[in-house]
Amino acid sequence: MIEAILPPAVVAVEAFDDIPGEPPFPGEEHLIAEAVESRRREFVTARRCARAALRTFGHPDAPILPGPRREPRWPAGMTGSITHCAGYRAAAVARAADVPLLGVDAEPNGPLPEGVAESVTVPGELEMLDRLDRSHPGTHWGRLLFSAKESVYKAWFPVTRRWLGFEEARLTIDPDAGTFTAKLLVDGARVDGGPSLTVLNGRFRVGRGLILTAVTAM
Incomplete structure (x- = not known):
């Protein structure tokens, strides 16, 4: 599913169930x-899934250890993102030279818990969600906004090395195009010397009881 919202330069591997009794990969046991x-x-x-995706780029299987914010640390020259929720797991990876920013997220297509929408939105977003709920029923747009902002953060952090709160990005969602735009409300200076981030664009897909979102920048 998720490959439909990612550019061809990104390799994604997904799974809808687990292998019973599968042990952790050697070197990752302590993480769980x-x-x-x-x-x-x-x-x-x-x-x-992440190791399977990395193999397509010639990388041998190895532990994928976390960084200081528990983000996956990828082989040199690679970027990637991992997500999981009930009934779904996925990883997406690419060469950093081709896709320097990459974030993916998956959520169940269900309502957010009580009070969460108010804590993850900025002024104007609740009204947008209300309009979307009326015009495009069947998708839980609050959950989609939550997922989109998670994808924004996953793309943002590796190149800025800074936290990005839900209240630090304003989302605009196009339900017909299956796209969203995040206007960043804080300084987007990058540690890699690239152009400062002001806007990030993403795509979404809804199906099989899931909401999938992805943010990429070429």
Whole structure:
């Protein structure tokens, strides 16, 4: 599913279930030593998807360890993103020279918990969500906004090395085109010397009870 919202330069691997009893990859056991079983399963499957994607670029299987914000650390010259939710796990990777910014996220197509929408929106977004709920029922637009901002953060952090709060990006969603735009409300200076980030663009897909979002920049 997710490859439909990613450019050809990105390789994505996804899974809709887990392999019963699959052990962690050697070198990753300590990362989930205290995790509950559901967390262990999603971690193992999502990391397996990531290694399968990396193999297409010639990278041998190896542990994928976390950085300071628990973000996956990719082989030199690569960028990527991992996501998982109930019934879905996926990883997307690309050469950083081709796709320097990459973030993906998956969420169930269901309502956000009570009060969450107010905490993840900026002025004007709740009204947008209300309009979308009326004009395009069947998609939980608050959940989609949440997922889109997660994808924005995953694309943002590797090139800025700074936190980005939900309240620091304003989203505009085009339901017919299946796209969204995030206007960044904070300084977007990059540590890699690239142009400062002011706007990030993404795509979304809804199906099989899931909301999938992706942010890329070429």
